Amino acid sequence: xxxxxxxxxxxxxxxILFATLGAILNERAGIIxxxxxxxxLIGALAGFAGTFTSGSPLxxxxxxxxxxxxxxxxxxxxxxxxxxxxxxxxLALTMFGIGITALFGRTxxxxxxxxxxxxxxxxxxxxxxxxxxxxxxxxxxxxxFVLVFALWFFFYRTRVGLALxxxxxxxxxxxxxxxxxxxxxxxxxxxGAGLVGIGGAYLSLAMTPMWIENMSAGRGWIAVxxxxxxxxxxxxxxxxxxxFGGITAMQLRFQAVGTDISTHIxxxxxxAFTILVLVVSxxxxxxxxxxxxxxxxxxxxxxxxx
Amino acid sequence: xxxxxxxxxxxxxxCVGVSAWAADKQIKAGFVYVGPVGDAGWTFAxxxxxxxxxxxxxxxxxTFIESVPEGAExxxxxxxxxxxxxxxxxxxxxxxxDATIDVAARNKDVxxxxxxxxxxxxxxxxxxGRMYEPxxxxxxxxxSMTKKNIIGFVAAFPIPEVIRGINAFxxxxxxxxxxxxxxxxxxxxxxxxxxxxxxxxxxxxVGADVLAMHQDAPATLQAxxxxxAYVIGYNxxxxxxxxxxxxxxPVWNWGALYTRLATEVHNGTWKSEQIWSGLKENxxxxxxxxxxxxxxxxxxVQERTEAIKAGTFHPFSGPLxxxxxxxxxxxxxxxxxxxxxxxxxxxxxxxxxxxx
Numbered sequence: 131x132x133x134x135x136x137x138x139x140x141x142x143x144x145x146i147l148f149a150t151l152g153a154i155l156n157e158r159a160g161i162i163x164x165x166x167x168x169x170x171l172i173g174a175l176a177g178f179a180g181t182f183t184s185g186s187p188l189x190x191x192x193x194x195x196x197x198x199x200x201x202x203x204x205x206x207x208x209x210x211x212x213x214x215x216x217x218x219x220x221l222a223l224t225m226f227g228i229g230i231t232a233l234f235g236r237t238x239x240x241x242x243x244x245x246x247x248x249x250x251x252x253x254x255x256x257x258x259x260x261x262x263x264x265x266x267x268x269x270x271x272x273x274x275f276v277l278v279f280a281l282w283f284f285f286y287r288t289r290v291g292l293a294l295x296x297x298x299x300x301x302x303x304x305x306x307x308x309x310x311x312x313x314x315x316x317x318x319x320x321x322g323a324g325l326v327g328i329g330g331a332y333l334s335l336a337m338t339p340m341w342i343e344n345m346s347a348g349r350g351w352i353a354v355x356x357x358x359x360x361x362x363x364x365x366x367x368x369x370x371x372x373x374f375g376g377i378t379a380m381q382l383r384f385q386a387v388g389t390d391i392s393t394h395i396x397x398x399x400x401x402a403f404t405i406l407v408l409v410v411s412x413x414x415x416x417x418x419x420x421x422x423x424x425x426x427x428x429x430x431x432x433x434x435x436x
Numbered sequence: 437x438x439x440x441x442x443x444x445x446x447x448x449x450x451c452v453g454v455s456a457w458a459a460d461k462q463i464k465a466g467f468v469y470v471g472p473v474g475d476a477g478w479t480f481a482x483x484x485x486x487x488x489x490x491x492x493x494x495x496x497x498x499t500f501i502e503s504v505p506e507g508a509e510x511x512x513x514x515x516x517x518x519x520x521x522x523x524x525x526x527x528x529x530x531x532x533x534d535a536t537i538d539v540a541a542r543n544k545d546v547x548x549x550x551x552x553x554x555x556x557x558x559x560x561x562x563x564x565g566r567m568y569e570p571x572x573x574x575x576x577x578x579x580s581m582t583k584k585n586i587i588g589f590v591a592a593f594p595i596p597e598v599i600r601g602i603n604a605f606x607x608x609x610x611x612x613x614x615x616x617x618x619x620x621x622x623x624x625x626x627x628x629x630x631x632x633x634x635x636x637x638x639x640x641x642v643g644a645d646v647l648a649m650h651q652d653a654p655a656t657l658q659a660x661x662x663x664x665a666y667v668i669g670y671n672x673x674x675x676x677x678x679x680x681x682x683x684x685x686p687v688w689n690w691g692a693l694y695t696r697l698a699t700e701v702h703n704g705t706w707k708s709e710q711i712w713s714g715l716k717e718n719x720x721x722x723x724x725x726x727x728x729x730x731x732x733x734x735x736x737v738q739e740r741t742e743a744i745k746a747g748t749f750h751p752f753s754g755p756l757x758x759x760x761x762x763x764x765x766x767x768x769x770x771x772x773x774x775x776x777x778x779x780x781x782x783x784x785x786x787x788x789x790x791x792x
Binding site: 134138141142145232235236239240242333337338339340342343344345347348349378379382383385386387388390391392394396 | 471472474475476480588619620621622623625627628629630631632633634635637638639641642653654655658676677787788789791
């Protein structure tokens with residue numbers, strides 16, 4: 131039972147995890163992105179269509195990254211180059227994503243593909259409890275494990291990562307150091323968007339290998355909230371994504387086993403948990419941990435320097 | 437003699453002419469949809485019905501508007517259809533009820549059809565289907581095909597429509613297999629493929645070998661296919677999502693009703709009513725049965741179908757008890773439509789939570 135629960139938790143949490151990591155990369159450079167939901171749908175459709183036409187889920191994943199990268203480029207163009215309002219641009223991106231995927235996805239409805247298969251890691255897959263849940267998953271889940279570590283390493287152990295954080299904290303200082311603020315921001319937004327797209331592709335390639343309009347069903351907004359919960363840290367994003375995935379999985383399994391717990395309480399769990407998370411993260415914020423990047427949401431213009 | 441003939445002929449000619457003009461009424465239909473036509477479920481089924489209706493010679497190309505939010509906003513959309521000259525308007529979700537009545541009161545020359553509501557007017561009818569009839573039949577199949585005697589049901593919300601379906605299904609299951617139990621998991625969503633998949637997996641994890649569902653996406657079918665279980669779909673024939681697992685599906689056949697209504701409006705015989713049609717009127721049906729279902733089960737399903745159509749059998753006939761043993765319908769009685777529309781209990785054999 132624990133093994134099954136862990137497995138379901140990881141699978142339900144992975145699309146949210148990719149989306150949260152992508153959004154963290156955006157926000158570390160100082161750009162808020164509320165277009166996560168739209169980017170996930172773009173990734174989901176591109177991933178499905180890529181797999182459908184080529185027959186290979188890996189090409190689908192690449193297509194999802196590329197499509198979301200381009201769509202993220204629109205947000206980057208508006209917010210970085212043109213210094214537009216990030217909130218408005220992000221919301222527009224969500225609406226754009228919902229609409230354009232509905233339009234172009236019409237021919238894909240009802241088609242079937244062979245999605246991502248589980249790949250067992252020899253030896254480790256036989257371990258008790260974690261064997262099936264952690265070491266016998268599909269390639270995207272392994273990628274997400276690596277990505278969590280890679281992002282931490284990038285932010286805190288590389289020069290480029292340090293520069294990126296500086297751009298998000300104090301772009302004027304970064305500019306003075308000779309760093310190109312717009313270049314860092316542009317690529318943080320587009321590559322982050324690409325990661326969000328992979329999260330969407332996880333839905334249409336692994337979780338439920340099909341394309342249906344609006345299939346992300348609000349997961350993008352959960353990711354937006356998890357960025358704050360995680361305090362812009364990739365490890366805590368993993369924790370948050372799995373907690374959200376795990377609570378849904380657990381709630382459904384309680385019902386299937388036939389416990390007598392009232393549905394009202396089971397239904398309440400995700401929301402009760404959200405409140406708890408907000409309380410805990412607010413307390414932690416007051417203690418100075420996980421502060422948001424100082425220039426988050428502020429467009430940078432060299433001419434405006436104070 | 438001849439002089440008398442002329443007025444008679446004139447009268448005959450006029451009558452024919454007038455009725456020919458009346459029968460010539462062209463139908464310009466508009467549809468208001470709650471979801472996208474690409475949902476592979478509810479709205480998809482309505483759109484299939486719309487296309488079937490368009491085949492009629494007197495029906496002009498129709499208009500549909502997708503993903504219209506329920507509530508006050510929908511009145512604007514319905515009004516727009518009226519202003520663009522539509523004379524038969526279908527509003528296909530419960531939440532359009534008040535908006536439909538409002539717009540209808542100001543446009544008496546337009547006919548409105550509202551799906552699943554309870555308010556009518558002189559130019560507004562309601563329509564819905566007795567989905568519990570094919571659900572009962574699909575229960576017979578599930579009860580016959582299960583080996584472990586555990587059947588999983590992925591359900592959306594605990595509202596009468598869904599509860600009625602689960603009960604009818606379970607009665608069907610228990611009519612052939614009194615040992616079998618139906619386990620219900622509520623997803624609390626009509627449409628979230630990921631959660632539906634997870635709910636289906638959780639039922640397979642506790643040993644279910646046949647799944648049924650009341651959701652809008654086909655994720656349950658994929659779960660059953662991936663794990664070698666059987667599955668019963670819903671809304672439309674979704675067999676290509678689960679070629680091996682698919683047994684059958686209770687499906688909507690809106691085309692039959694839409695064609696009838698368009699013809700009635702065309703002929704001038706349409707009148708306001710509350711339509712709740714079933715197998716007999718062909719509004720609901722079972723998708724073609726899978727090859728894997730044995731002959732004797734097919735025959736039993738066929739027999740019960742005929743009995744329901746003939747009115748000699750009713751899934752909710754007495755003696756009927758809820759799972760606590762309280763008698764709901766006495767022996768020899770049949771549950772009334774009003775009681776069925778407000779159903780809030782589980783029959784014996786259903787395992788799942790239901791708050792009173």
